[in-house]
Amino acid sequence: MAYEKELDAAKKAASLAARLCQKVQKALLQSDVQSKSDKSPVTVADYGSQAVVSLLLQRELISEPFSLVAEEDSADLRKEGSQDIIERITKLVNDTLATEDPLKPIDSTLSTDDILRAIDCGTSEGGPNGRHWVLDPIDGTKGFLRGDQYAVALGLLEEGKVVLGVLACPNLPLASIAGNDNKNKNSSSSEEKGCLFYATIGSGTYMQPLDSRSEPVKVHVSSVENPEDASFFESFEGAHSLHDLSSSIANKLGVKAPPVRIDSQAKYGALSRGDGAIYLRFPHKGYREKIWDHVAGAIVVTEAGGIVTDAGGKALDFSKGKYLDLDTGIIVANEKIMPLLLKAVRDSIAEQENASSL
Numbered sequence: 001m002a003y004e005k006e007l008d009a010a011k012k013a014a015s016l017a018a019r020l021c022q023k024v025q026k027a028l029l030q031s032d033v034q035s036k037s038d039k040s041p042v043t044v045a046d047y048g049s050q051a052v053v054s055l056l057l058q059r060e061l062i063s064e065p066f067s068l069v070a071e072e073d074s075a076d077l078r079k080e081g082s083q084d085i086i087e088r089i090t091k092l093v094n095d096t097l098a099t100e101d102p103l104k105p106i107d108s109t110l111s112t113d114d115i116l117r118a119i120d121c122g123t124s125e126g127g128p129n130g131r132h133w134v135l136d137p138i139d140g141t142k143g144f145l146r147g148d149q150y151a152v153a154l155g156l157l158e159e160g161k162v163v164l165g166v167l168a169c170p171n172l173p174l175a176s177i178a179g180n181d182n183k184n185k186n187s188s189s190s191e192e193k194g195c196l197f198y199a200t201i202g203s204g205t206y207m208q209p210l211d212s213r214s215e216p217v218k219v220h221v222s223s224v225e226n227p228e229d230a231s232f233f234e235s236f237e238g239a240h241s242l243h244d245l246s247s248s249i250a251n252k253l254g255v256k257a258p259p260v261r262i263d264s265q266a267k268y269g270a271l272s273r274g275d276g277a278i279y280l281r282f283p284h285k286g287y288r289e290k291i292w293d294h295v296a297g298a299i300v301v302t303e304a305g306g307i308v309t310d311a312g313g314k315a316l317d318f319s320k321g322k323y324l325d326l327d328t329g330i331i332v333a334n335e336k337i338m339p340l341l342l343k344a345v346r347d348s349i350a351e352q353e354n355a356s357s358l
């Protein structure tokens with residue numbers, strides 16, 4: 001299978017990073033949370049997760065040139081007064097790496113400088129040439145802080161195209177979370193949580209329990225054809241997506257079920273196994289989408305048979321650097337529903353524009 005070595009490394013890195021996040025989420029202290037310059041939250045777990053993935057990938061793929069486009073950097077951690085937090089991150093990362101193979105500690109203990117350097121390996125700009133890993137160390141930090149959904153999202157771009165994606169979703173139940181448009185899947189009890197989704201180009205999408213208790217299963221997006229029977233996902237946070245617009249689109253489609261609002265790319269994971277059939281994301285005007293919020297999710301859904309486009313039906317272009325070159329929104333559905341969805345999106349946006357020009 002193509003990208004086998006890379007997939008093994010990515011699964012290991014995302015699972016280990018998820019372990020670090022789970023540990024922090026269990027014992028989250030207010031002092032672990034900081035505010036970034038754009039006012040969004042960041043925690044010791046975001047930094048720790050980024051360091052773990054960066055270190056693991058470099059160690060597992062030692063013979064390859066390494067380029068990582070990731071959300072966090074160490075600028076705030078290098079400011080005065082951050083020593084405590086850096087030390088806490090360093091301990092978290094060392095403890096997490098030591099659990100990977102307790103009999104074979106990977107390196108000698110890493111210093112605070114090693115950790116800052118590992119975080120800063122993620123400052124690549126991406127682009128259309130060569131290979132770039134793309135990482136959101138915690139996607140859905142607000143969900144993480146609420147004790148809700150979040151994901152460690154890791155993808156690989158090759159010549160500007162997504163070729164691999166892994167989504168570790170520690171709080172996502174193994175059983176369906178929504179109307180279950182595909183009445184299939186696993187018989188796990190609803191209390192069991194922690195899913196690892198992964199896909200490589202041309203090979204389909206698989207899901208397995210995050211703790212590898214059982215074998216991976218191949219997953220497929222919902223096969224629902226009538227939007228009336230579909231349910232749709234959107235951001236939990238109203239500040240991240242226009243809930244009024246998605247409600248108008250859902251009405252036009254005749255969707256009966258209420259929206260399923262969950263944080264992070266866990267939405268893409270849930271869609272890939274048919275928990276719902278549609279994802280609608282319409283950021284407020286002026287927001288620029290980052291590639292790390294969609295790379296892993298996009299391949300997980302497309303390899304499961306779904307379609308991911310901007311609101312005008314154009315494929316997402318991940319080759320432009322850190323940002324996605326779009327300002328209309330992102331929509332996901334299966335092949336049957338997509339044409340109807342595109343029309344409903346067009347009509348709803350036109351209505352909204354007419355209303356605001358009156």
Ligand SMILES: Nc1ncnc2c1ncn2[C@@H]1O[C@H](COP(=O)(O)OS(=O)(=O)O)[C@@H](OP(=O)(O)O)[C@H]1O
Pocket residue numbers: 040071136138139140141142143234235236237238239240241261262263264265283284287290293
């Ligand atoms: N204003 C605004 N508009 C749109 N999107 C934003 C905005 N602010 C942040 N973000 C990004 O949203 C990421 C969280 O994913 P979701 O929006 O899907 O989840 S949520 O339900 O809204 O929490 C979140 O990812 P993380 O920062 O990794 O948590 C952000 O990249």
Ligand SMILES: [Mg+2]
Pocket residue numbers: 040041071141
């Ligand atoms: Mg963030």
Ligand SMILES: [Mg+2]
Pocket residue numbers: 136138139140292293
């Ligand atoms: Mg994110």
Ligand SMILES: [Mg+2]
Pocket residue numbers: 046071136137138139140141
């Ligand atoms: Mg993040």
